[in-house]
Amino acid sequence: MNEDRDAILQAVSSAVLAVTRHLSVREVLQLIVRSAGQLLDARYAALGVPDEEGAFAEFVAEGISPEEWDAIGPTPRQHGMLGAMLREGAPVRLPDIRRDARFEYWPRAHPVLKDFLGVPVLDGDEVLGILFLSNKRASGGFTEADQRLLTMFAAHAAIALTNARLYERGRELALVEERTRMARELHDAVTQKLFSLRLTAQAAASLVPRDPARALEEIERVERLAGEALAELRAVIVELRPAELGRHGLAETLRKHVHLLDRLHPAAFTFDEAPVGALQPATEVVVLRVAQEALHNASRHSAARAVGVWLGCRGGRVVLEVRDDGPGFDVTAAAGRGLGIASMRDRAQALGGSVTVTSDPGRGTLVRMEVPA
Numbered sequence: 214m215n216e217d218r219d220a221i222l223q224a225v226s227s228a229v230l231a232v233t234r235h236l237s238v239r240e241v242l243q244l245i246v247r248s249a250g251q252l253l254d255a256r257y258a259a260l261g262v263p264d265e266e267g268a269f270a271e272f273v274a275e276g277i278s279p280e281e282w283d284a285i286g287p288t289p290r291q292h293g294m295l296g297a298m299l300r301e302g303a304p305v306r307l308p309d310i311r312r313d314a315r316f317e318y319w320p321r322a323h324p325v326l327k328d329f330l331g332v333p334v335l336d337g338d339e340v341l342g343i344l345f346l347s348n349k350r351a352s353g354g355f356t357e358a359d360q361r362l363l364t365m366f367a368a369h370a371a372i373a374l375t376n377a378r379l380y381e382r383g384r385e386l387a388l389v390e391e392r393t394r395m396a397r398e399l400h401d402a403v404t405q406k407l408f409s410l411r412l413t414a415q416a417a418a419s420l421v422p423r424d425p426a427r428a429l430e431e432i433e434r435v436e437r438l439a440g441e442a443l444a445e446l447r448a449v450i451v452e453l454r455p456a457e458l459g460r461h462g463l464a465e466t467l468r469k470h471v472h473l474l475d476r477l478h479p480a481a482f483t484f485d486e487a488p489v490g491a492l493q494p495a496t497e498v499v500v501l502r503v504a505q506e507a508l509h510n511a512s513r514h515s516a517a518r519a520v521g522v523w524l525g526c527r528g529g530r531v532v533l534e535v536r537d538d539g540p541g542f543d544v545t546a547a548a549g550r551g552l553g554i555a556s557m558r559d560r561a562q563a564l565g566g567s568v569t570v571t572s573d574p575g576r577g578t579l580v581r582m583e584v585p586a
Contacts, residue, residue, distance in 0.1 A: 328354035487525030
């Protein structure tokens, strides 16, 4: 008996730890569902986060393939058992959901659910979502002990979900504050200079027919103001340089970014480096931005199990490689798919470097960047 209890507590602990180490709301939802299904050996598991319009802002399920989702159709509305659980905020355990008065219907392609266990994910009295399982693989359906276990897990999942929401809102607020600051800097430092530049150019144009010498003086002033405006703009652009680069340098900033992705995604993200020495700030920014774009593509599009980043210096050139073991793709056909390849190449070429993307179906993808050190 004690061994069974210890095994259950260990399973809950492992599931909760897997959830709380992720900060993305979507990833947290997916892990809650996956962990709950594994914990109670259910064929189907799902979690719905309600919106204010009678539907679900997020709905994540395990046990249903993408093809089956396409056949089922849109995300469910807050009706039937799902709506009842949101209204009542109490656990529901049934031997057959189809025999309950609260059950209404499923879409034609929906899998047939029988035994059912659902619990609310609560933050105080607020229902953050509903977590439910169906079709337990072991005979006999869900037990009262299963209900207690899922309720305990949902309480911990609520903490993880709240934490993830706070983290994402904090990032959004920080981004808004940064945009506001940059808009103010651009207005104060550059806009007034450009306004003066325009007025001086207009004055020079009006003087050309009647006072060429004076017009030449004004044109020289235009040139000087243009140089000052360019200098001001460059200074503002330097401020756009990520603060982490100034504090930690390129390698450590990349390492931290890769480590964060490893926490946020199921794939394994790793980082290796060889010394690159001191680089110009503009070079560091470009290498970081290209790395972020390539990593974004790998995490969102590649379905890879492993993504590796390497940063080093060869032959007087900084080399960045982002490699994944995903299914690969046709690089030529992907030119217009919004993968940011053109943007990465433009950034590298601005520094006299290059970006090459090598990929074939079934062979993964390698993004390689070289720029002068």
